[in-house]
Amino acid sequence: MTRGRAFAQSLDGNQKAVAVALTVLFGFGLGFGVAHLMAGSIAYWGVVSVPFFITLRVALPATVIAGVTGVASGYVLAKGRFPGRDLLESLGSLPIILPPTVIGFYLLEVLSPGTRVGGVLTRVVGHALVYNVDGCIIAATVAAFPFCMRSARTAFEGVDVALEQAARAIGLPNWRVALQVSLPLARRGIAAGLTIGCARALGEYGATLMVGGDINGKTRTMSLAILDSFTTPERNTMLLILVLMAIVAMTGVGLLGRSRS
Amino acid sequence: MTSALDVAVARHIGDFDLDVAFTVDKGISVLFGPSGAGKTLTLSLIAGLLRPDVGTIAINGAIVTDCARRLYVSTQRRRVGMVFQDGLLLPHRSVLDNVALAVRQVGGRRARRDVARTWLERVGAEELAQRRPVSLSGGQRQRVALARGLAGEPALVLLDEPLSALDTKVRRELRTLIREVIISSGVPAVLVTHDAEEADELGDVVIDYDDGRVTGQHAVARPSYPEPPLENPAGTEPS
Numbered sequence: 410m411t412r413g414r415a416f417a418q419s420l421d422g423n424q425k426a427v428a429v430a431l432t433v434l435f436g437f438g439l440g441f442g443v444a445h446l447m448a449g450s451i452a453y454w455g456v457v458s459v460p461f462f463i464t465l466r467v468a469l470p471a472t473v474i475a476g477v478t479g480v481a482s483g484y485v486l487a488k489g490r491f492p493g494r495d496l497l498e499s500l501g502s503l504p505i506i507l508p509p510t511v512i513g514f515y516l517l518e519v520l521s522p523g524t525r526v527g528g529v530l531t532r533v534v535g536h537a538l539v540y541n542v543d544g545c546i547i548a549a550t551v552a553a554f555p556f557c558m559r560s561a562r563t564a565f566e567g568v569d570v571a572l573e574q575a576a577r578a579i580g581l582p583n584w585r586v587a588l589q590v591s592l593p594l595a596r597r598g599i600a601a602g603l604t605i606g607c608a609r610a611l612g613e614y615g616a617t618l619m620v621g622g623d624i625n626g627k628t629r630t631m632s633l634a635i636l637d638s639f640t641t642p643e644r645n646t647m648l649l650i651l652v653l654m655a656i657v658a659m660t661g662v663g664l665l666g667r668s669r670s
Numbered sequence: 671m672t673s674a675l676d677v678a679v680a681r682h683i684g685d686f687d688l689d690v691a692f693t694v695d696k697g698i699s700v701l702f703g704p705s706g707a708g709k710t711l712t713l714s715l716i717a718g719l720l721r722p723d724v725g726t727i728a729i730n731g732a733i734v735t736d737c738a739r740r741l742y743v744s745t746q747r748r749r750v751g752m753v754f755q756d757g758l759l760l761p762h763r764s765v766l767d768n769v770a771l772a773v774r775q776v777g778g779r780r781a782r783r784d785v786a787r788t789w790l791e792r793v794g795a796e797e798l799a800q801r802r803p804v805s806l807s808g809g810q811r812q813r814v815a816l817a818r819g820l821a822g823e824p825a826l827v828l829l830d831e832p833l834s835a836l837d838t839k840v841r842r843e844l845r846t847l848i849r850e851v852i853i854s855s856g857v858p859a860v861l862v863t864h865d866a867e868e869a870d871e872l873g874d875v876v877i878d879y880d881d882g883r884v885t886g887q888h889a890v891a892r893p894s895y896p897e898p899p900l901e902n903p904a905g906t907e908p909s
Contacts, residue, residue, distance in 0.1 A: 571754070571758055572758055572760060572761075574719050574745075575752065575754060575758035575759075575760075576760065576771070577719070577744075577745045577746055578717055578719065578745055578750065578751075578752035579751065579752070579771060579772035579818060579819075579821075579822055580746050580749070580772060580774050580822050581746065581771060582746055583746075589771070590760060593762045594761070594762060
C-alpha cells in the first residue's frame with residue numbers, strides 16, 4: 410500500500426472534506442500564482458481568468474449532473490432485469506464514439522428554440538438553452554455522462570450480491586440497500602468514472618463550441634480559449650491552468666473514492 | 671396451535687430437484703444432511719431470496735409464499751432474521767452499525783443503536799461495537815451475525831451453517847451461545863448443518879435431508895424450556 414493511500418484511508422469524513430478543499434485551494438492558488446507570474450499584467454490576468462471561471466461554472470454542474478444520472482443509470486443497468494440493457498448502455502455511450510461536433514450538432518437541433526423539443530424546453534425553462542452557459546453545461550454533461558454510467562455499472566456489478574441479499578434479509582428496503590450497501594461498496598469504481606467524467610467536462614470542446622457558440626466572456630471556456638489564443642502567449646497559461654484543474658479534480662475525487670466510508 | 675413455520679415447496683434447478691414439506695414449532699429445528707441435499711436452498715426459499723416452482727410457505731400462520739396464487743411476500747416483510755455461513759457483515763460499517771441496521775423498532779438512530787448494543791452484550795461482543803468486520807475473527811464475526819439476526823425481533827431466525835467455517839474450539843463455544851441466546855429470545859429457529867454432533871447438540875428437532883427430500887425427522891431429548899422472557903432486551907415495544 411502506498412503512503413498516499415494509507416494516508417487517505419486514515420482520514421475520517423470531515424478530514425477528507427478538508428483535505429479535498431485544501432487540495433482544490435492549493436491547486437487553484439498554484440494555477441493562478443503561476444498564471445500571474447507568467448502574465449505580468451492585469452490585462453493578461455483578465456484574459457485568462459474569465460475563461461477559467463466559465464470553465465468552473467460549466468464543468469462543476471456538468472460533473473454533478475452526469476455523476477448523479479450516470480450512477481443512477483449504471484445501477485439500473487447493473488441490477489435491473491429487463492431485456493435491452495446492453496442496447497441502452499450502447500445508446501448512452503454514443504457520446505464516447507461519435508465526434509463531439511456531431512453530438513453538438515444534434516444537441517443544437519434538439520435544443521434550439523425553433524425546434525419542437527427546444528421550443529417546449531425554452532418555454533419550460535424560461536430562456537433559450539443554446540449560446541449561453543446552460544448550453545455549455547448540457548454539452549459537457551452529455552460528454553461526461555457515458556464515463557460515469559459505464560464505470561458505475563461495472564462497479565455495481567462487482568458488488569457481492571450475497572451482501573445485498575444479507576441486507577434485504579435483515580429488513581432493509583431496496584432503496585436503502587442501494588444507498589447504504591451497494592453505493593458505498595461500489596464507490597471506488599464510481600469515483601474512477603467521476604474522475605474521467607470530470608476531466609472530460611473540463612476538456613470538452615466540440616459540442617460546447619456548437620451549443621455554446623464560443624462567445625467571449627459568456628461561453629468561451631478554457632478549452633475554447635486555448636484555441637482562440639493559439640497565436641498568443643496566453644495559451645500556455647491557460648493550458649497550464651486547465652491541466653492543473655484536471656489534476657486537482659482527479660486527485661480530489663480519487664481521494665474520496667479511496668476513503669474508508 | 672399455529673406453527674412457527676409451514677413449508678411445502680418444490681424447486682427445480684439444473685439437475686437438482688427439491689421437494690420438501692415440514693413444520694417447525696418453537697425451539698431450534700435443524701435441517702441435517704450432506705452437502706448438496708438442498709438445505710441452504712430451502713432456507714433461501716423460506717427467506718424469500720428465491721421463489722419455489724410450486725408450493726406454499728407460512729410463517730406464524732401467515733402465508734408468505736403461495737405459488738398457485740402468485741403470492742410472494744418480499745424478503746424484507748417476512749420478518750425473518752438470517753445468520754449466514756461467513757457472517758456477511760457489511761464491510762464498510764462498524765459492528766454496531768451492522769446490528770443497528772437490522773433493528774426494526776420505531777425510534778431514532780440512538781434508540782436503534784441502544785437496542786443493537788444490548789444484543790451485542792447478549793452475544794458477548796459489546797467490546798467489538800466500534801470495530802470493522804474485517805478486523806474480527808471468525809468466531810467474533812458469527813457472534814455479531816447472531817446479534818444482527820435477532821436484533822430485528824424476527825418471527826423466525828434462519829441460520830445457514832453458522833459454525834462450519836470455525837475451528838473446533840470456537841465452534842463448541844458458539845454452539846452453547848447460539849442455543850442459549852436463541853432459546854432465551856423465544857424466537858423459533860431453523861438451522862442448517864451437515865455435522866451430526868452439531869445437529870444433536872443444537873437442535874430440538876432434527877429434520878433429515880438427502881438429495882432434495884426430507885427422509886426423516888426426530889426430536890432430540892431436552893429438558894423443558896422456560897417460557898420466553900416477557901420483555902425484549904431493549905425494553906422497547908415491537909413495531
